[in-house]
Amino acid sequence: MNFALSADQAMIRDAxxxxxxxxxxxxxxxxxxxxxxxxDAGVWxxxxxxxxxxxxxxxxxxxxxxxxxxxxxxxxxxxxxxLLCAPYFSTVxxxxxxxxxxxxxxxxxxxxxxxxxxxxxxxxxLDSSIDDWSDAAVxxxxxxxxxxxxxxxxxxxxxxxxxxxxxxxxxQVDGEQAPALFAVPRAAAGLKIETLQGWDATRRxxxxxxxxxxxxxxxxxxxxxxxxxxxxxxxxxxRLAIAAEQLxxxxxxxxxxxxxTATRRQFGRAIASFQAVKHRCAEMMVRIExxxxxxxxxxxxxxxKSSTDAxxxxxxxARILASDTYxxxxxxAIQLHGGVGFTWEYDPQLYFKRAQASxxxxxxxxxxxxxxxxxxxx
Amino acid sequence: MNLQxxxxxxxxxxxxxxxxxxxxxxxxxxxxxxxxPGDEEADPVLRKEWERELAAGSWTCIGWPREWGGxxxxxxxxxxxxxxxxxxxxxxxxxxxxxxxxxxxxxAYGSEAQKRRFLPGIVSGTEFWAxxxxxxxxxxxxxxxxxxxxxxxDGSWRVQGQKVxxxxxxxxxxxxxxxxxxxASKGRQGLSxxxxxxxQPGVRIQPIRQMGGGVEFNxxxxxxxxxxxxxxxxxxxxxxxxxxxxxxxxxxxSTLGQQMHFAYELDLVIKAAQAGGAxxxxxxxxxxxxxxxxxxxxxxNALRMLSGSEGHGLKREALIYKYYWSNWHRDLGKLAMxxxxxxxxVISDDPRIRPLQQLFFFSRADTIYAGTNxxxxxxxxxxxxxxxxxxxxxxxx
Numbered sequence: 218m219n220f221a222l223s224a225d226q227a228m229i230r231d232a233x234x235x236x237x238x239x240x241x242x243x244x245x246x247x248x249x250x251x252x253x254x255x256x257d258a259g260v261w262x263x264x265x266x267x268x269x270x271x272x273x274x275x276x277x278x279x280x281x282x283x284x285x286x287x288x289x290x291x292x293x294x295x296x297x298x299x300l301l302c303a304p305y306f307s308t309v310x311x312x313x314x315x316x317x318x319x320x321x322x323x324x325x326x327x328x329x330x331x332x333x334x335x336x337x338x339x340x341x342x343l344d345s346s347i348d349d350w351s352d353a354a355v356x357x358x359x360x361x362x363x364x365x366x367x368x369x370x371x372x373x374x375x376x377x378x379x380x381x382x383x384x385x386x387x388x389q390v391d392g393e394q395a396p397a398l399f400a401v402p403r404a405a406a407g408l409k410i411e412t413l414q415g416w417d418a419t420r421r422x423x424x425x426x427x428x429x430x431x432x433x434x435x436x437x438x439x440x441x442x443x444x445x446x447x448x449x450x451x452x453x454x455x456r457l458a459i460a461a462e463q464l465x466x467x468x469x470x471x472x473x474x475x476x477x478t479a480t481r482r483q484f485g486r487a488i489a490s491f492q493a494v495k496h497r498c499a500e501m502m503v504r505i506e507x508x509x510x511x512x513x514x515x516x517x518x519x520x521x522k523s524s525t526d527a528x529x530x531x532x533x534x535a536r537i538l539a540s541d542t543y544x545x546x547x548x549x550a551i552q553l554h555g556g557v558g559f560t561w562e563y564d565p566q567l568y569f570k571r572a573q574a575s576x577x578x579x580x581x582x583x584x585x586x587x588x589x590x591x592x593x594x595x
Numbered sequence: 596m597n598l599q600x601x602x603x604x605x606x607x608x609x610x611x612x613x614x615x616x617x618x619x620x621x622x623x624x625x626x627x628x629x630x631x632p633g634d635e636e637a638d639p640v641l642r643k644e645w646e647r648e649l650a651a652g653s654w655t656c657i658g659w660p661r662e663w664g665g666x667x668x669x670x671x672x673x674x675x676x677x678x679x680x681x682x683x684x685x686x687x688x689x690x691x692x693x694x695x696x697x698x699x700x701x702x703a704y705g706s707e708a709q710k711r712r713f714l715p716g717i718v719s720g721t722e723f724w725a726x727x728x729x730x731x732x733x734x735x736x737x738x739x740x741x742x743x744x745x746x747x748x749d750g751s752w753r754v755q756g757q758k759v760x761x762x763x764x765x766x767x768x769x770x771x772x773x774x775x776x777x778x779a780s781k782g783r784q785g786l787s788x789x790x791x792x793x794x795q796p797g798v799r800i801q802p803i804r805q806m807g808g809g810v811e812f813n814x815x816x817x818x819x820x821x822x823x824x825x826x827x828x829x830x831x832x833x834x835x836x837x838x839x840x841x842x843x844x845x846x847x848x849s850t851l852g853q854q855m856h857f858a859y860e861l862d863l864v865i866k867a868a869q870a871g872g873a874x875x876x877x878x879x880x881x882x883x884x885x886x887x888x889x890x891x892x893x894x895x896n897a898l899r900m901l902s903g904s905e906g907h908g909l910k911r912e913a914l915i916y917k918y919y920w921s922n923w924h925r926d927l928g929k930l931a932m933x934x935x936x937x938x939x940x941v942i943s944d945d946p947r948i949r950p951l952q953q954l955f956f957f958s959r960a961d962t963i964y965a966g967t968n969x970x971x972x973x974x975x976x977x978x979x980x981x982x983x984x985x986x987x988x989x990x991x992x
Binding site: 218220223227364455469475478479487489490492494495496498499500502503506507508509510511513514515517518521531534537538585586587588589590593594 | 597598599660681718745865868869874877880881884885887888889891892893894895896898900902912914915918919940969971972973975977979980981982985
């Protein structure tokens with residue numbers, strides 16, 4: 218048992234940190250958030266084709282690097298810290314994750330190589346019930362028409378849909394318990410995507426309306442035998458990915474605050490020298506390191522052999538800690554920046570909005586605590 | 596990062612578990628899960644016998660070097676021992692101050708004669724130790740020690756003053772004391788580190804009754820108490836260095852064992868919630884789940900600490916650990932009492948209730964001893980975040 222990062226893992230983290238510090242500083246984030254796509258296409262190309270991050274967690278047989286959850290978490294932590302605007306999370310942590318966990322062999326062969334090479338951008342719904350993603354299918358139905366599938370209904374929130382080449386939708390199929398997964402090309406007739414103007418502009422959401430979208434048979438991409446274990450595993454891994462981003466965001470809130478309080482002077486001294494300020498920063502660090510332990514621990518569990526139940530609980534704990542910590546730190550960052558903390562110009566507001574928005578993704582902390590309570594109280 | 600244990604570690608784990616199963620029974624059965632913090636008065640006579648049982652199985656001082664009676668086990672194996680010990684309900688260790696604090700200090704700073712005199716008694720579970728650091732006016736500000744010491748003509752040391760919060764002084768043979776050997780000195784200068792027998796005319800021990808009714812702490816008064824000439828560790832005036840070195844020896848190997856006990860306590864709280872109906876209360880369910888998350892945090896945080904961390908120098912996970920576990924534990928105590936409801940307000944001997952009441956009261960001390968919450972936050976801000984130090988008068992810095 219060894220909890221230290223390997224040399225390779227530390228290298229991946231350091232590379233991510235230095236690349237993202239270069240391309241995703243505050244002006245870059247603000248510019249990306251203001252453009253129509255919601256991200257910088259050049260940066261996204263570098264990530265996909267030069268850095269190879271899209272293939273990081275994907276199996277080598279599908280063109281990936283075959284690395285595990287630990288490496289992915291280290292990169293995501295830096296992305297969250299720098300508020301990277303790019304369809305990485307939706308493509309790798311949602312779409313590729315779902316394909317890997319519940320996709321049939323044909324679908325995995327069809328999509329994963331393009332994702333690994335950074336050539337294909339995809340997305341999937343971020344709203345799910347804790348274990349089976351069935352909430353995402355409540356308003357979408359699929360039925361057979363000869364060899365084809367016909368999808369109708371609404372997916373109210375989908376990240377980075379504007380950028381995606383492929384959109385994965387869960388839909389209810391008559392006579393089936395679990396939701397089925399369909400791949401829909403963005404240009405499909407009957408698919409209408411409308412961008413939602415979110416307060417958090419660092420991850421762009423859209424609604425998708427489907428009116429009799431007709432798909433060939435092979436566009437139903439789930440393997441029904443994998444659903445029972447695969448759906449909760451995919452949801453847990455996506456939740457861990459969000460937790461890693463949130464951890465990075467929380468860390469940046471603390472770093473910004475420590476830096477600001479060291480330069481801001483009142484009563485003839487840096488406000489960082491007042492115990493009232495120091496203790497609040499220390500409390501932020503306590504919660505961040507606690508969240509870090511939970512996130513890294515869950516990543517180590519995910520990287521090894523684990524039962525689905527254990528993985529669900531570990532990732533739920535990481536997500537609870539990271540989510541609560543992120544909001545706490547964003548709120549403290551505003552308070553400790555004083556007047557400038559609630560201006561548009563200073564960065565705490567960017568993190569504050571992301572912290573609040575991300576608290577809902579794939580189940581909030583209260584719902585996850587109830588899930589854990591069900592496991593504890595047999 | 597790798598959470599998979601090696602086959603050798605698994606074998607060792609099985610060996611510890613089997614030994615505990617075979618030995619923590621019969622006359623020792625009543626000690627199961629007893630004698631931890633807040634329960635240190637539990638049957639000290641039998642717990643001293645248990646120390647000798649451990650010694651007979653070579654389970655004391657397992658991390659010490661072989662030449663001093665230890666087994667030089669790896670950090671991993673020490674962790675496994677503490678985990679399995681706690682999982683089996685192994686009682687709070689009467690010998691922990693000797694084994695964990697003064698023993699390693701003597702190995703690092705003691706003379707050959709001191710090692711030969713004192714280490715065997717610790718390994719064999721026949722001599723027990725108390726710690727004499729805190730004083731009425733030297734708590735968080737430990738360097739403000741006022742207890743004095745001086746040498747008689749024959750070279751022996753005399754000690755005059757008062758120590759406080761001394762755990763198990765009434766059950767121990769020896770005490771180590773930080774005292775001021777240079778009369779005009781202040782702060783960290785001019786202190787010496789002495790070893791004294793407790794059973795002597797110049798020592799008076801007075802128990803302190805705690806809010807939960809227990810009396811595991813004491814005040815210890817020294818009135819010309821005697822330490823032998825060669826029972827000073829380090830040179831006169833080097834006491835601070837030795838005392839701080841001692842605090843470094845708590846390397847976290849026992850933290851995973853501590854967590855096993857925490858998990859056992861959470862389990863008691865969950866059982867109480869199921870028995871009393873609180874398990875149906877949504878707020879209680881949220882808090883139980885949050886407590887479980889805290890256990891995961893502590894486990895992985897301890898593994899980060901023990902893995903030596905990636906960075907150099909700054910160990911953020913080690914800096915936060917005491918603050919984190921003590922506040923978690925205090926919250927668990929409150930949760931336990933909220934789960935019990937009015938039944939918790941009645942003094943009880945019910946084994947399903949009494950430990951939770953003790954937890955509620957004693958965990959109030961967790962955020963005070965070994966660095967209060969406030970001192971911990973100062974350390975975190977100053978060492979972890981490089982924020983400016985508290986202004987201190989020059990004389991005590």
